[in-house]
Amino acid sequence: MSGVLPTLDDLPGPVTEPRKIRRPFAGSALFIAMIVIGVVMLYPFYFMIDTSLRSESSFLNGGGHSLDSWRALDSTLPWGQQLINSTIVCLLSIGIILVCSSMAGFAFAKLRYPGASGVFVAIIAAILIPVQSIVIPAYVDIAHWHLLTSYTGAVLMYSAIGTPFATFLMTVYYRSLPDEVLEAGVIDGLSYPMIFLRIALPMSVPALATIFVLQFIQIWDDLLIGLLFLQNTSERTITVGLGALAAGRTTDIPVLMAGSLVSALPAIVVFLIFQRFLVNGLTAGIGR
Amino acid sequence: MTTQATPNPRTDLPPAPTRPRRTRLHRGRSWVGLAMTAPAFVLVAVILGWPMLQAFYYSMTQWDGITATWVGPSAYTHEFHDPAFRRVLQNNALLLLAIPLALVIPLGIAFLLDTHVFGWRIFRSAYFLPTAISWVVIGMVAERFFAAHGQLNSMLSAVGLGFLSTDFLSGERTALLAVALTFAWSMIGTNMIIFLTGMATLDPHLAEAARVDGAGGWQTFRRVTVPQLKRFIQFALMMTLISAFTALFSLIFVMTSGGPGYGTTTLEFFVYQTAFAVGQFGTGAMLGVILFVIMATVGIVQIVLLRTKE
Numbered sequence: 001m002s003g004v005l006p007t008l009d010d011l012p013g014p015v016t017e018p019r020k021i022r023r024p025f026a027g028s029a030l031f032i033a034m035i036v037i038g039v040v041m042l043y044p045f046y047f048m049i050d051t052s053l054r055s056e057s058s059f060l061n062g063g064g065h066s067l068d069s070w071r072a073l074d075s076t077l078p079w080g081q082q083l084i085n086s087t088i089v090c091l092l093s094i095g096i097i098l099v100c101s102s103m104a105g106f107a108f109a110k111l112r113y114p115g116a117s118g119v120f121v122a123i124i125a126a127i128l129i130p131v132q133s134i135v136i137p138a139y140v141d142i143a144h145w146h147l148l149t150s151y152t153g154a155v156l157m158y159s160a161i162g163t164p165f166a167t168f169l170m171t172v173y174y175r176s177l178p179d180e181v182l183e184a185g186v187i188d189g190l191s192y193p194m195i196f197l198r199i200a201l202p203m204s205v206p207a208l209a210t211i212f213v214l215q216f217i218q219i220w221d222d223l224l225i226g227l228l229f230l231q232n233t234s235e236r237t238i239t240v241g242l243g244a245l246a247a248g249r250t251t252d253i254p255v256l257m258a259g260s261l262v263s264a265l266p267a268i269v270v271f272l273i274f275q276r277f278l279v280n281g282l283t284a285g286i287g288r
Numbered sequence: 289m290t291t292q293a294t295p296n297p298r299t300d301l302p303p304a305p306t307r308p309r310r311t312r313l314h315r316g317r318s319w320v321g322l323a324m325t326a327p328a329f330v331l332v333a334v335i336l337g338w339p340m341l342q343a344f345y346y347s348m349t350q351w352d353g354i355t356a357t358w359v360g361p362s363a364y365t366h367e368f369h370d371p372a373f374r375r376v377l378q379n380n381a382l383l384l385l386a387i388p389l390a391l392v393i394p395l396g397i398a399f400l401l402d403t404h405v406f407g408w409r410i411f412r413s414a415y416f417l418p419t420a421i422s423w424v425v426i427g428m429v430a431e432r433f434f435a436a437h438g439q440l441n442s443m444l445s446a447v448g449l450g451f452l453s454t455d456f457l458s459g460e461r462t463a464l465l466a467v468a469l470t471f472a473w474s475m476i477g478t479n480m481i482i483f484l485t486g487m488a489t490l491d492p493h494l495a496e497a498a499r500v501d502g503a504g505g506w507q508t509f510r511r512v513t514v515p516q517l518k519r520f521i522q523f524a525l526m527m528t529l530i531s532a533f534t535a536l537f538s539l540i541f542v543m544t545s546g547g548p549g550y551g552t553t554t555l556e557f558f559v560y561q562t563a564f565a566v567g568q569f570g571t572g573a574m575l576g577v578i579l580f581v582i583m584a585t586v587g588i589v590q591i592v593l594l595r596t597k598e
Contacts, residue, residue, distance in 0.1 A: 030400060034411045037397060041415045041476065044429040047439075051432075096331070104328035111321030119329055126336045128587045130534040132556040133576035136563045137342035138335060140353050160335030163328050192320040221422030223538035228564070239538075243424045246431075246542045253432065260425040271420035275413065282478060283485045286523045 052258035059254050069254035076252070077245060077259045082238040083266070089151055089226075089237055090219045093158035097166050097215055098208055100159070105170025106196050110182055120171065126164040131224060139228050147229075154229040158219050166211045169284055173207040174200060210281040213274035220267045238263040340580070347577045351570035363574055373575075375550045376558045379464060383532050383554065386468035390475035390528050391521065397476065398483035399509055412484065419477040423535070426474055427542030431457065434466040460551030463544050467552050470543070471536060479524045486520030487513065526590050533583060555579050 051059055055068040073079060107113075108120050138157065139148075147153035177200060185195035226240035236244070242259050245251050271278065348363050349356040367373050397415060401408045418426070433439050436455035444453045456462040490513065498508045514521070537556050540546055546553035546561060553561065556579060563572030 027405070030403065030405045031407070033400065034405055034407070038411060038414050040473075041418055044418065044421070044426060047429050047432070048425070100328040100331055103324040107321040107324035111317050111324065113318035113321040116321060116325070119325055122337075123325075123328055123332050126332050128580075128584050129336055129340055130556065130576075130579050130583050132534065132537070132559040133343055133580035133583075134336055134339035136559070136569055136572045136576060137339035137346060140569070141339060141342075143353075156331075156335055160331050163332055164336075167328050192317065193324075196324070217420055221420075221424070221538075223422070223424050223541060224560070239422050239424050242422075242428075243538060243542055246424065246428050247545065256428060260428060264421045264425055267420045267422070268417065271417065272413075275416070278419075279481055279485065283482055283520075283523075285527075286482075286485075286519060 048257045048261050048264075051254050052261055054254050056252045056254055069252070069258050072252065072255050073258045073262070076255050077238075077241055077262075079238060079241070079259060079262050081234065082236055082241045083262070085151075085230075085235055086220055086237040086239065086263075086266070089154055089158065089230075090216055092151065092155045093162065093219055094212055094215045096155070096159035097162040098211060100163050101166035101170045101211065102201060102204065102208065103196070104167045105172075106174050106200050108167070108171040109174035109177070110179070110200075111192060120167075123164050123167050127168070131161060135224065135228065142229060148231045149235075150232075151230070151235060154225055157225045157229055158215075158222070161225075162211075162215045162218065166215070169207055169211060169281070170204065172284070173204055177203060206277065206280070209274060210277040210284070213270060213278045214281040216270050216274075217267055217278070220270075343573045343576050343580070346570050347574035349570045350568075351573065352567055353569045356570065359570070363570070367571065367574060372550055372553075373558070376553050376555055379550070379552065380533065380554050382464055383468050383471065383536075384529070386472040387525070387528050387532060389469075390472040391479060391524055393472070394476045394479035394524075395483050395514075395517075395521070398480045398487060399513065401480075401484060402487045412480075416477040416481055418474060423474070423538035424542050426470065427539045430466065430470040430539075431543045434463075457544055458548055460548055463548060463551045467536070467540060467543060470539060471532065474539075475528050475531065479528065482520055482524045482527070483517060486517045490516050522590075522593070526586070529586060530583065533579065533586075555582075 050065075052069050053065040053067070054063070055066055058064060058066070104123065108116060142148060142153040142156070145153075147156070181199055181203075182195055185199050190198065220237075221239055222237075223239055223243045226237045227243065230236050230240060238259075242256070242263055245259070246256060346356060348360050349358050351357075401412055405411070434456035435441075436458075438456075440456065441453035444450055454462060456466045494516070495508050495512050498512045503511065533554075534556055536554060537560060540552055540554065540557045541560075544552040546557050555575060559572050559575045559579065562575060563569050
């Protein structure tokens with residue numbers, strides 16, 4: 001704001017203030033409305049916590065709170081192993097997505113070759129393919145390769161499903177890097193892969209974080225792929241474990257709610273830490 | 289944007305000569321570029337592209353996952369005459385009725401948050417938080433909420449609307465209503481964030497000018513804010529539409545298993561059921577192809593709309 005002439009932004013007064021409710025009554029009415037909406041949006045968390053702190057009979061017939069359901073959780077849901085499985089599957093898949101999409105994004109933005117735009121369109125077009133449209137042939141193929149009884153099949157599926165949009169994000173991001181950065185690297189005698197690794201990749205950490213959180217929540221919370229492609233119960237993710245229990249319908253609801261809380265917690269933590277990047281990712285498709 | 293006042297060192301420099309040392313940069317560039325895009329391309333081609341082509345082929349066969357017998361395009365005409373399939377399409381169409389709800393509510397919430405009411409940042413995070421939890425968990429909670437002795441029914445009787453209470457998940461239409469409401473609720477966080485992002489890019493002077501001219505809050509919202517948000521509303525609509533068709537598998541799996549009858553079976557759930565519960569892989573593949581055609585049409589319409597607006 002060191003310009004010679006004052007701009008509109010320099011003027012004092014309400015011009016650039018956010019809309020403020022000036023009447024105190026309206027202000028408190030608004031605040032109460034916000035609380036009510038908050039209750040509606042956070043209700044599932046309240047329900048899960050409250051229910052998990054009851055025994056089945058106290059849930060059905062009314063009664064006090066206890067830790068019975070939390071004690072029973074262990075014998076119903078192997079949650080420790082399943083949390084580990086979820087973590088392994090998530091990290092492996094996201095790792096592959098980040099490697100593939102950052103390399104491809106850099107090449108599409110800075111190392112274009114004849115036919116590159118065709119390859120780009122081919123990858124991006126896969127965003128339009130619903131998982132359900134390919135899941136049956138993919139399932140048969142992956143069964144044929146004997147990969148249903150390890151993490152590999154599911155990891156391949158998650159990686160392929162996440163890569164198109166991630167490639168799009170990375171290409172947009174690297175396009176915004178000035179070419180001079182690249183040329184400076186060439187003059188310093190770096191090869192292209194080195195320019196990518198030493199210069200471009202470290203500059204793209206925010207975009208990588210966006211992809212990380214989008215994919216983490218997506219994969220952690222997924223049921224369909226896990227249900228089909230993780231055939232060994234010992235390799236099931238926590239969401240699949242819960243989904244299988246819930247569909248069984250005979251299970252004790254308070255215990256299910258305790259399990260739900262356990263499954264939701266890691267995703268919530270990642271969400272809270274990376275919230276800003278998630279917002280970027282959700283609105284990245286709009287274009288500026 | 290407000291960057292005009294501050295000089296930008298990058299753009300204020302004289303423009304660089306175009307492609308100064310093209311040959312030097314060019315050497316080896318194509319090969320490295322090709323090699324760096326290869327992993328992404330191969331992964332997507334093998335795991336998504338090839339199965340999509342297979343789906344087209346198998347959609348015209350009778351297939352149990354091992355042996356396939358060619359049927360031909362008549363498989364499609366046959367399917368379109370199946371009452372179950374028509375019912376499923378009808379369910380999908382009815383679910384779309386939840387979309388206005390899934391857009392208008394978050395739009396209103398975003399507008400209220402944009403007044404920067406006391407504690408708005410905390411409210412924003414709280415409303416967005418359900419985005420982190422899985423459909424499986426949401427479905428389990430929703431199942432109890434809509435159950436015969438669930439919270440919805442107790443709330444209805446508490447406010448004297450007890451005559452409305454019913455076992456929502458045991459009637460075909462009421463179960464679909466329950467799924468639709470749960471779906472609309474779960475879209476609130478994402479769409480609210482999209483609208484808030486949009487509102488942050490708006491020119492505050494326009495709304496202020498409207499207010500100076502005597503427009504009330506509602507009028508400002510309708511005539512100034514909403515028209516400026518057109519692009520964001522369109523984007524949220526697309527995301528919600530795509531979710532309605534392709535993101536509800538887990539919710540339905542947990543909440544209703546597609547029932548009662550075919551009451552809450554949508555196309556994506558029908559794909560799973562047909563292939564993995566009934567064992568008709570060919571028909572399942574065909575349903576997947578139909579889903580793909582619908583989604584690709586939606587996607588292409590969106591791209592065309594965006595292009596023509598420019």
